[in-house]
Amino acid sequence: xxxxxxxxxxxxxxxxxxxxxxxxxxxxxxxxxxxxxxxxxxxxxxxxxxxxxxxxxxxxxxxxxxxxxxxxxxxxxxxxxxxxxxxxxxxxxxxxxxxxxxxxxxxxxxxxxxxxxxxxxxxxxxxxxxxxxxxxxxxxxxxxxxxxxxxxxxxxxxxxxxxxxxxxxxxxxxxxxxxxxxxxxxxxxxxxxxxxxxxxxxxxxxxxxxxxxxxxxxxxxxxxxxxxxxxxxxxxxxxxx
Amino acid sequence: xxxxxxxxxxxxxxxxxxxxxxxxxxxxxxxxxxxxxxxxxxxxxxxxxxxxxxxxxxxxxxxxxxxxxxxxxxxxxxxxxxxxxxxxxxxxxxxxxxxxxxxxxxxxxxxxxxxxxxxxxxxxxxxxxxxxxxxx
Numbered sequence: 216x217x218x219x220x221x222x223x224x225x226x227x228x229x230x231x232x233x234x235x236x237x238x239x240x241x242x243x244x245x246x247x248x249x250x251x252x253x254x255x256x257x258x259x260x261x262x263x264x265x266x267x268x269x270x271x272x273x274x275x276x277x278x279x280x281x282x283x284x285x286x287x288x289x290x291x292x293x294x295x296x297x298x299x300x301x302x303x304x305x306x307x308x309x310x311x312x313x314x315x316x317x318x319x320x321x322x323x324x325x326x327x328x329x330x331x332x333x334x335x336x337x338x339x340x341x342x343x344x345x346x347x348x349x350x351x352x353x354x355x356x357x358x359x360x361x362x363x364x365x366x367x368x369x370x371x372x373x374x375x376x377x378x379x380x381x382x383x384x385x386x387x388x389x390x391x392x393x394x395x396x397x398x399x400x401x402x403x404x405x406x407x408x409x410x411x412x413x414x415x416x417x418x419x420x421x422x423x424x425x426x427x428x429x430x431x432x433x434x435x436x437x438x439x440x441x442x443x444x445x446x447x448x449x450x451x452x453x454x455x456x
Numbered sequence: 457x458x459x460x461x462x463x464x465x466x467x468x469x470x471x472x473x474x475x476x477x478x479x480x481x482x483x484x485x486x487x488x489x490x491x492x493x494x495x496x497x498x499x500x501x502x503x504x505x506x507x508x509x510x511x512x513x514x515x516x517x518x519x520x521x522x523x524x525x526x527x528x529x530x531x532x533x534x535x536x537x538x539x540x541x542x543x544x545x546x547x548x549x550x551x552x553x554x555x556x557x558x559x560x561x562x563x564x565x566x567x568x569x570x571x572x573x574x575x576x577x578x579x580x581x582x583x584x585x586x587x588x589x590x591x592x
Contacts, residue, residue, distance in 0.1 A: 279485035304482035310508065312481070324534065340534060391483045446534045450481075451506035454529075 246437035273321035292426035299393035307455035315387035
Protein backbone atom coordinates (compact mmCIF):
# COMPACT_ATOMS: atom_id res chain seq x y z
CA UNK A 216 0.00 0.00 0.00
CA UNK A 217 1.37 3.40 -0.95
CA UNK A 218 2.03 6.03 1.64
CA UNK A 219 -0.79 8.13 0.18
CA UNK A 220 -3.29 5.23 0.38
CA UNK A 221 -2.31 4.59 3.96
CA UNK A 222 -2.85 8.23 4.82
CA UNK A 223 -6.27 8.27 3.14
CA UNK A 224 -7.27 5.09 4.96
CA UNK A 225 -6.10 6.50 8.27
CA UNK A 226 -8.06 9.69 7.62
CA UNK A 227 -11.22 7.70 6.88
CA UNK A 228 -10.83 5.63 10.04
CA UNK A 229 -10.43 8.76 12.10
CA UNK A 230 -13.09 10.91 10.46
CA UNK A 231 -15.76 8.49 9.29
CA UNK A 232 -17.28 7.56 12.67
CA UNK A 233 -17.72 11.20 13.60
CA UNK A 234 -19.16 12.02 10.19
CA UNK A 235 -21.62 9.13 10.38
CA UNK A 236 -22.73 10.15 13.86
CA UNK A 237 -23.22 13.69 12.60
CA UNK A 238 -25.61 12.34 9.94
CA UNK A 239 -27.59 10.31 12.50
CA UNK A 240 -30.63 11.82 14.25
CA UNK A 241 -29.56 12.77 17.76
CA UNK A 242 -31.98 11.62 20.43
CA UNK A 243 -29.93 12.88 23.39
CA UNK A 244 -32.35 14.76 25.59
CA UNK A 245 -34.75 14.73 28.48
CA UNK A 246 -38.07 13.54 27.08
CA UNK A 247 -41.45 14.12 28.75
CA UNK A 248 -44.39 12.01 27.68
CA UNK A 249 -46.62 13.67 25.11
CA UNK A 250 -50.14 12.38 25.43
CA UNK A 251 -51.25 13.30 21.94
CA UNK A 252 -48.79 11.96 19.34
CA UNK A 253 -50.46 14.06 16.65
CA UNK A 254 -50.73 13.47 12.92
CA UNK A 255 -46.95 13.19 12.63
CA UNK A 256 -47.26 9.63 13.95
CA UNK A 257 -48.98 8.50 10.75
CA UNK A 258 -45.73 7.62 9.01
CA UNK A 259 -44.78 5.16 11.76
CA UNK A 260 -48.31 3.82 12.12
CA UNK A 261 -48.38 3.07 8.41
CA UNK A 262 -45.39 0.78 8.90
CA UNK A 263 -47.10 -1.39 11.50
CA UNK A 264 -47.56 -4.97 10.30
CA UNK A 265 -50.92 -5.75 8.76
CA UNK A 266 -53.20 -7.37 11.31
CA UNK A 267 -51.40 -6.02 14.37
CA UNK A 268 -53.93 -5.21 17.08
CA UNK A 269 -53.53 -1.69 18.41
CA UNK A 270 -53.42 -1.37 22.21
CA UNK A 271 -54.55 2.11 23.15
CA UNK A 272 -53.13 2.23 26.67
CA UNK A 273 -49.94 4.22 26.11
CA UNK A 274 -49.35 7.47 27.98
CA UNK A 275 -52.64 8.43 29.60
CA UNK A 276 -54.62 5.39 28.53
CA UNK A 277 -55.37 2.34 30.59
CA UNK A 278 -57.18 -0.95 30.22
CA UNK A 279 -59.31 -2.23 33.08
CA UNK A 280 -59.87 -5.73 34.38
CA UNK A 281 -60.85 -8.09 31.57
CA UNK A 282 -60.00 -5.57 28.84
CA UNK A 283 -57.35 -6.75 26.40
CA UNK A 284 -57.95 -4.40 23.47
CA UNK A 285 -59.18 -7.23 21.27
CA UNK A 286 -56.19 -9.51 21.73
CA UNK A 287 -57.07 -13.19 21.65
CA UNK A 288 -55.52 -14.71 24.76
CA UNK A 289 -54.15 -18.23 24.78
CA UNK A 290 -55.72 -20.83 27.05
CA UNK A 291 -52.73 -20.46 29.38
CA UNK A 292 -53.18 -16.68 29.57
CA UNK A 293 -56.93 -17.00 30.14
CA UNK A 294 -56.24 -19.27 33.08
CA UNK A 295 -53.64 -16.84 34.37
CA UNK A 296 -55.94 -13.80 34.32
CA UNK A 297 -58.80 -15.85 35.81
CA UNK A 298 -56.64 -16.71 38.82
CA UNK A 299 -54.97 -13.31 39.17
CA UNK A 300 -55.43 -11.82 42.64
CA UNK A 301 -55.55 -8.02 42.48
CA UNK A 302 -55.38 -7.80 46.27
CA UNK A 303 -51.77 -8.98 46.10
CA UNK A 304 -50.88 -5.71 44.37
CA UNK A 305 -51.07 -4.08 47.81
CA UNK A 306 -48.50 -6.37 49.39
CA UNK A 307 -44.91 -5.48 50.24
CA UNK A 308 -43.65 -8.24 47.94
CA UNK A 309 -45.48 -6.83 44.93
CA UNK A 310 -45.00 -3.11 45.49
CA UNK A 311 -41.55 -2.72 43.96
CA UNK A 312 -41.80 -5.44 41.33
CA UNK A 313 -40.24 -3.85 38.27
CA UNK A 314 -42.19 -3.73 35.03
CA UNK A 315 -40.53 -4.97 31.86
CA UNK A 316 -39.49 -2.91 28.85
CA UNK A 317 -42.76 -3.88 27.18
CA UNK A 318 -44.72 -1.94 29.78
CA UNK A 319 -42.38 0.78 31.02
CA UNK A 320 -41.81 2.25 27.57
CA UNK A 321 -45.44 3.36 27.47
CA UNK A 322 -45.60 4.52 31.09
CA UNK A 323 -46.33 8.25 31.56
CA UNK A 324 -42.96 9.07 33.08
CA UNK A 325 -40.05 10.95 31.49
CA UNK A 326 -36.77 9.51 30.28
CA UNK A 327 -33.30 10.65 29.32
CA UNK A 328 -31.49 9.33 26.26
CA UNK A 329 -27.72 9.18 25.89
CA UNK A 330 -26.49 8.33 22.41
CA UNK A 331 -23.26 7.21 20.84
CA UNK A 332 -22.51 5.57 17.49
CA UNK A 333 -22.34 2.12 19.10
CA UNK A 334 -24.74 2.46 21.99
CA UNK A 335 -27.92 4.18 23.05
CA UNK A 336 -28.99 4.34 26.69
CA UNK A 337 -32.51 5.09 27.85
CA UNK A 338 -32.68 6.11 31.47
CA UNK A 339 -36.27 5.82 32.61
CA UNK A 340 -37.65 7.65 35.62
CA UNK A 341 -40.23 4.88 36.13
CA UNK A 342 -38.73 2.39 38.59
CA UNK A 343 -35.21 3.75 37.81
CA UNK A 344 -34.98 1.38 34.85
CA UNK A 345 -32.00 1.71 32.51
CA UNK A 346 -32.16 0.27 29.05
CA UNK A 347 -29.17 -0.31 26.78
CA UNK A 348 -29.59 -0.63 23.02
CA UNK A 349 -26.50 -1.96 21.24
CA UNK A 350 -25.84 -0.39 17.83
CA UNK A 351 -22.51 -2.16 17.20
CA UNK A 352 -23.82 -4.97 15.04
CA UNK A 353 -23.82 -7.67 17.70
CA UNK A 354 -26.51 -10.35 17.74
CA UNK A 355 -28.77 -11.50 20.55
CA UNK A 356 -27.25 -14.01 23.01
CA UNK A 357 -28.28 -17.68 22.89
CA UNK A 358 -31.91 -18.38 23.69
CA UNK A 359 -31.09 -19.82 27.10
CA UNK A 360 -29.14 -16.73 28.22
CA UNK A 361 -30.52 -14.97 31.32
CA UNK A 362 -33.66 -12.93 30.85
CA UNK A 363 -34.12 -9.52 32.49
CA UNK A 364 -36.86 -6.91 32.74
CA UNK A 365 -34.91 -4.71 30.29
CA UNK A 366 -34.28 -7.54 27.87
CA UNK A 367 -31.49 -7.56 25.29
CA UNK A 368 -31.85 -4.86 22.66
CA UNK A 369 -29.98 -4.50 19.39
CA UNK A 370 -30.66 -1.65 17.00
CA UNK A 371 -29.69 -0.11 13.71
CA UNK A 372 -30.60 2.97 11.73
CA UNK A 373 -32.82 2.74 8.66
CA UNK A 374 -32.52 6.24 7.27
CA UNK A 375 -33.77 8.50 10.07
CA UNK A 376 -35.52 5.71 11.98
CA UNK A 377 -33.95 3.71 14.79
CA UNK A 378 -35.11 0.10 14.52
CA UNK A 379 -34.74 -1.94 17.71
CA UNK A 380 -35.20 -5.65 18.29
CA UNK A 381 -35.53 -6.91 21.87
CA UNK A 382 -35.56 -10.44 23.25
CA UNK A 383 -34.66 -12.10 26.58
CA UNK A 384 -37.35 -10.16 28.44
CA UNK A 385 -38.30 -11.63 31.79
CA UNK A 386 -42.02 -12.29 32.24
CA UNK A 387 -43.90 -9.31 33.69
CA UNK A 388 -47.13 -7.42 33.36
CA UNK A 389 -48.15 -6.55 29.83
CA UNK A 390 -51.19 -4.35 30.47
CA UNK A 391 -51.10 -3.81 34.25
CA UNK A 392 -54.49 -5.44 34.56
CA UNK A 393 -53.55 -8.97 35.50
CA UNK A 394 -52.39 -9.96 32.02
CA UNK A 395 -48.67 -10.76 31.78
CA UNK A 396 -46.35 -11.57 28.91
CA UNK A 397 -44.10 -14.61 28.98
CA UNK A 398 -40.31 -15.01 28.86
CA UNK A 399 -40.63 -15.43 25.11
CA UNK A 400 -41.96 -11.97 24.30
CA UNK A 401 -40.34 -10.43 21.22
CA UNK A 402 -40.43 -6.65 20.77
CA UNK A 403 -39.83 -4.72 17.55
CA UNK A 404 -39.67 -0.94 17.86
CA UNK A 405 -39.21 2.02 15.54
CA UNK A 406 -38.14 5.43 16.89
CA UNK A 407 -38.34 8.57 14.79
CA UNK A 408 -38.00 12.28 15.44
CA UNK A 409 -40.63 14.72 14.23
CA UNK A 410 -39.61 17.07 11.44
CA UNK A 411 -38.73 19.81 13.93
CA UNK A 412 -36.82 17.38 16.16
CA UNK A 413 -38.92 18.26 19.20
CA UNK A 414 -41.08 15.13 19.40
CA UNK A 415 -39.84 11.56 19.59
CA UNK A 416 -42.29 8.99 18.29
CA UNK A 417 -42.11 5.22 18.64
CA UNK A 418 -44.12 2.18 17.73
CA UNK A 419 -43.75 -1.07 19.64
CA UNK A 420 -44.85 -4.37 18.12
CA UNK A 421 -45.13 -7.35 20.46
CA UNK A 422 -45.28 -11.03 19.64
CA UNK A 423 -45.78 -13.65 22.33
CA UNK A 424 -47.66 -16.69 21.02
CA UNK A 425 -47.47 -18.27 24.44
CA UNK A 426 -50.02 -15.76 25.74
CA UNK A 427 -51.74 -14.12 22.76
CA UNK A 428 -52.34 -14.64 19.06
CA UNK A 429 -50.80 -12.48 16.35
CA UNK A 430 -49.19 -9.16 17.06
CA UNK A 431 -49.98 -6.26 19.39
CA UNK A 432 -48.92 -2.67 18.70
CA UNK A 433 -48.52 0.48 20.75
CA UNK A 434 -47.69 4.08 19.84
CA UNK A 435 -45.71 6.32 22.15
CA UNK A 436 -44.63 9.97 21.97
CA UNK A 437 -42.35 12.21 24.02
CA UNK A 438 -41.60 15.93 23.86
CA UNK A 439 -38.04 17.24 24.15
CA UNK A 440 -37.62 19.39 27.27
CA UNK A 441 -34.55 21.49 28.00
CA UNK A 442 -33.01 21.94 31.45
CA UNK A 443 -34.88 19.05 33.02
CA UNK A 444 -33.59 15.82 34.48
CA UNK A 445 -34.75 12.47 35.74
CA UNK A 446 -35.76 12.29 39.39
CA UNK A 447 -34.85 9.18 41.39
CA UNK A 448 -37.80 6.81 41.76
CA UNK A 449 -36.43 4.80 44.70
CA UNK A 450 -39.43 2.56 45.12
CA UNK A 451 -40.47 2.17 48.75
CA UNK A 452 -41.85 -1.28 49.48
CA UNK A 453 -43.37 -0.09 52.73
CA UNK A 454 -46.38 1.07 50.71
CA UNK A 455 -47.41 -2.57 50.84
CA UNK A 456 -47.43 -2.81 54.64
CA UNK B 457 -47.04 37.30 43.13
CA UNK B 458 -45.22 35.31 40.48
CA UNK B 459 -43.33 37.28 37.90
CA UNK B 460 -44.57 36.94 34.32
CA UNK B 461 -41.42 35.00 33.46
CA UNK B 462 -41.98 32.48 36.26
CA UNK B 463 -45.68 32.25 35.38
CA UNK B 464 -44.64 31.41 31.85
CA UNK B 465 -42.34 28.66 33.10
CA UNK B 466 -45.11 27.25 35.28
CA UNK B 467 -47.47 27.19 32.31
CA UNK B 468 -44.87 25.39 30.19
CA UNK B 469 -44.16 22.87 32.94
CA UNK B 470 -47.87 22.27 33.34
CA UNK B 471 -48.11 21.48 29.65
CA UNK B 472 -45.55 18.73 30.15
CA UNK B 473 -46.28 17.48 33.61
CA UNK B 474 -49.80 18.42 34.71
CA UNK B 475 -51.34 16.21 32.08
CA UNK B 476 -53.02 13.08 33.40
CA UNK B 477 -50.09 11.29 34.94
CA UNK B 478 -50.54 8.75 37.61
CA UNK B 479 -49.04 5.45 36.77
CA UNK B 480 -47.16 3.56 39.39
CA UNK B 481 -47.32 0.00 40.50
CA UNK B 482 -50.97 -0.95 40.42
CA UNK B 483 -53.77 -0.24 38.02
CA UNK B 484 -55.89 2.82 38.70
CA UNK B 485 -58.76 1.57 36.55
CA UNK B 486 -58.90 -1.77 38.34
CA UNK B 487 -58.89 -0.38 41.86
CA UNK B 488 -60.68 2.98 41.68
CA UNK B 489 -63.90 4.40 40.26
CA UNK B 490 -62.74 7.01 37.79
CA UNK B 491 -66.15 8.61 37.17
CA UNK B 492 -67.10 9.11 40.80
CA UNK B 493 -65.88 11.76 43.22
CA UNK B 494 -65.97 11.65 47.00
CA UNK B 495 -65.12 14.33 49.56
CA UNK B 496 -63.87 13.24 52.96
CA UNK B 497 -62.98 15.69 55.73
CA UNK B 498 -60.75 14.93 58.69
CA UNK B 499 -57.49 15.49 60.52
CA UNK B 500 -54.13 14.25 59.25
CA UNK B 501 -52.55 11.45 61.25
CA UNK B 502 -49.56 10.72 59.01
CA UNK B 503 -48.17 11.33 55.55
CA UNK B 504 -45.53 9.31 53.74
CA UNK B 505 -44.24 10.66 50.42
CA UNK B 506 -42.40 7.94 48.50
CA UNK B 507 -42.89 5.99 45.28
CA UNK B 508 -44.85 4.23 44.00
CA UNK B 509 -47.56 6.10 45.96
CA UNK B 510 -47.62 8.58 48.76
CA UNK B 511 -49.90 7.58 51.61
CA UNK B 512 -52.06 9.87 53.74
CA UNK B 513 -53.88 8.58 56.80
CA UNK B 514 -56.47 10.80 58.42
CA UNK B 515 -59.16 10.54 61.08
CA UNK B 516 -62.78 11.29 60.29
CA UNK B 517 -65.38 11.96 62.96
CA UNK B 518 -68.96 11.11 62.01
CA UNK B 519 -72.18 12.72 63.28
CA UNK B 520 -72.36 10.36 66.25
CA UNK B 521 -68.79 11.16 67.32
CA UNK B 522 -67.33 7.88 66.09
CA UNK B 523 -63.81 8.19 64.68
CA UNK B 524 -62.89 6.28 61.53
CA UNK B 525 -59.49 6.18 59.91
CA UNK B 526 -59.23 6.74 56.18
CA UNK B 527 -56.27 6.12 53.92
CA UNK B 528 -55.71 8.04 50.71
CA UNK B 529 -52.96 7.27 48.25
CA UNK B 530 -51.40 9.77 45.89
CA UNK B 531 -50.26 9.19 42.36
CA UNK B 532 -46.49 9.00 41.96
CA UNK B 533 -44.63 11.48 44.21
CA UNK B 534 -42.29 12.12 41.27
CA UNK B 535 -45.22 13.57 39.37
CA UNK B 536 -46.34 15.53 42.41
CA UNK B 537 -42.86 16.93 43.16
CA UNK B 538 -43.01 18.66 39.80
CA UNK B 539 -46.30 20.19 40.95
CA UNK B 540 -44.75 21.52 44.13
CA UNK B 541 -45.58 18.79 46.64
CA UNK B 542 -42.98 17.86 49.28
CA UNK B 543 -42.90 15.37 52.14
CA UNK B 544 -43.87 18.32 54.34
CA UNK B 545 -46.97 19.20 52.34
CA UNK B 546 -49.22 17.45 54.85
CA UNK B 547 -48.56 17.39 58.58
CA UNK B 548 -50.18 15.60 61.49
CA UNK B 549 -52.97 17.77 62.86
CA UNK B 550 -53.79 19.51 59.58
CA UNK B 551 -57.53 19.83 59.03
CA UNK B 552 -58.28 18.88 55.47
CA UNK B 553 -60.88 17.82 52.96
CA UNK B 554 -59.71 15.18 50.53
CA UNK B 555 -61.35 15.02 47.14
CA UNK B 556 -60.74 11.89 45.16
CA UNK B 557 -61.68 8.62 43.57
CA UNK B 558 -63.28 5.96 45.79
CA UNK B 559 -61.93 2.42 46.01
CA UNK B 560 -63.98 -0.08 44.08
CA UNK B 561 -64.12 -2.41 47.08
CA UNK B 562 -66.01 0.15 49.17
CA UNK B 563 -63.36 0.41 51.88
CA UNK B 564 -62.24 3.68 53.48
CA UNK B 565 -59.58 4.08 50.83
CA UNK B 566 -59.26 6.52 47.96
CA UNK B 567 -56.94 8.07 45.35
CA UNK B 568 -56.34 11.78 45.93
CA UNK B 569 -57.27 14.26 43.25
CA UNK B 570 -57.14 17.30 45.53
CA UNK B 571 -56.49 18.22 49.16
CA UNK B 572 -58.12 21.39 50.49
CA UNK B 573 -56.79 22.86 53.74
CA UNK B 574 -58.74 24.80 56.38
CA UNK B 575 -57.27 28.07 55.11
CA UNK B 576 -58.47 27.31 51.59
CA UNK B 577 -55.18 26.48 49.91
CA UNK B 578 -55.07 23.35 47.81
CA UNK B 579 -52.77 20.58 46.69
CA UNK B 580 -53.57 19.12 43.30
CA UNK B 581 -53.05 15.39 43.01
CA UNK B 582 -54.14 13.13 40.22
CA UNK B 583 -55.61 15.06 37.33
CA UNK B 584 -59.30 14.45 36.83
CA UNK B 585 -60.05 13.57 33.24
CA UNK B 586 -62.67 11.55 31.48
CA UNK B 587 -62.09 7.84 32.04
CA UNK B 588 -60.14 5.84 31.03
CA UNK B 589 -57.47 8.52 30.80
CA UNK B 590 -55.90 7.85 34.18
CA UNK B 591 -53.50 5.13 35.12
CA UNK B 592 -52.59 3.20 38.21
